[in-house]
Amino acid sequence: MKLAHISDIHILSLGGHGLRAFLNKRLAGGANILLNRRANYKNEVAFALVDDMNSRGGFDHVCITGDLTSLALKAEFEIAGELLAKLRGGPPGVSLIPGNHDFYTRGSEREKSFETAFGHFMKSDVDLGVDARFPYLHVRGDAAIIGLSTGLATGLLFAYGVLGEAQLGGLERALSHPSTQGKARVVLIHHPPVKTTKFLRGGRSLRDAGALGEILKAHGAELVLHGHEHEDLAYDIPGQDGAAIPVRGVPSASYVGRHAYRHARYHIYQLERQGGAARPTLVSREVRSYQAAGGGFADVEAVPLGVEALRT
Numbered sequence: 673m674k675l676a677h678i679s680d681i682h683i684l685s686l687g688g689h690g691l692r693a694f695l696n697k698r699l700a701g702g703a704n705i706l707l708n709r710r711a712n713y714k715n716e717v718a719f720a721l722v723d724d725m726n727s728r729g730g731f732d733h734v735c736i737t738g739d740l741t742s743l744a745l746k747a748e749f750e751i752a753g754e755l756l757a758k759l760r761g762g763p764p765g766v767s768l769i770p771g772n773h774d775f776y777t778r779g780s781e782r783e784k785s786f787e788t789a790f791g792h793f794m795k796s797d798v799d800l801g802v803d804a805r806f807p808y809l810h811v812r813g814d815a816a817i818i819g820l821s822t823g824l825a826t827g828l829l830f831a832y833g834v835l836g837e838a839q840l841g842g843l844e845r846a847l848s849h850p851s852t853q854g855k856a857r858v859v860l861i862h863h864p865p866v867k868t869t870k871f872l873r874g875g876r877s878l879r880d881a882g883a884l885g886e887i888l889k890a891h892g893a894e895l896v897l898h899g900h901e902h903e904d905l906a907y908d909i910p911g912q913d914g915a916a917i918p919v920r921g922v923p924s925a926s927y928v929g930r931h932a933y934r935h936a937r938y939h940i941y942q943l944e945r946q947g948g949a950a951r952p953t954l955v956s957r958e959v960r961s962y963q964a965a966g967g968g969f970a971d972v973e974a975v976p977l978g979v980e981a982l983r984t
């Protein structure tokens with residue numbers, strides 16, 4: 673089973689909106705984002721990335737770990753919707769979760785813009801006993817994919833995330849659900865599942881990472897995928913009975929700025945059952961990255977950062 677992972681697409685479009693629609697979040701945040709994003713994040717690169725995925729194939733399912741938009745504006749949701757509609761395999765072939773930018777304004781949170789635009793990618797296969805959309809469980813081939821939401825409208829200049837007790841309870845039920853038996857349990861979460869203490873990263877971290885870690889340690893999981901940091905990250909967190917859970921972060925799907933090691937890319941993870949193991953586990957990954965010269969995508973040998981990139 674092969675899973676493609678993309679994240680932090682950050683579609684940017686003011687569409688018909690005037691400045692007021694986003695400046696009400698936050699003058700500084702909005703203006704900053706606009707200046708930076710316009711230069712470094714390109715909608716057309718995300719479209720080229722999807723074209724590359726479609727023409728190459730070589731994966732069974734696509735996981736998207738949030739921040740599809742930049743300012744959670746209607747025009748951005750529409751363009752992101754057009755992008756996802758292009759993905760071969762359609763909604764059954766995609767598992768999608770939101771990021772903090774998808775709730776950038778209180779209006780978008782209140783109006784449930786994300787759920788309205790992408791609800792069809794997030795229907796749970798089973799009832800996990802939660803009132804809300806998250807977590808959901810998608811059983812696809814050898815994988816049981818669990819989608820979480822950490823997104824909420826935060827205060828000025830903050831980008832932290834929260835799961836909350838109801839979702840954590842649902843996650844416990846998902847990890848031990850009978851339909852996940854013999855499957856690789858893959859958890860999708862926008863924020864890294866660890867406390868990030870690095871300067872300027874602390875205010876962007878997951879508030880209940882500790883509680884999440886306890887649940888993952890008690891029940892185990894075979895892979896955790898996240899975005900948010902716009903970095904290629906690979907590290908382990910403690911799993912069940914001393915096992916390690918691999919955690920992988922992928923850079924933004926539209927970044928073309930001066931840091932080539934963070935250029936737009938997607939990862940493909942191979943999950944395979946080893947010997948008599950009860951569940952498939954992660955055996956390898958491939959990286960397809962944007963090439964500044966020529967603008968296409970190519971295989972690259974990338975060296976991921978470790979957890980110390982988040983902590984020190």
Ligand SMILES: [Fe+2]
Pocket residue numbers: 680682739771773900901902
């Ligand atoms: Fe992001």
Ligand SMILES: [Fe+2]
Pocket residue numbers: 739771772773831862899900901
């Ligand atoms: Fe984010």
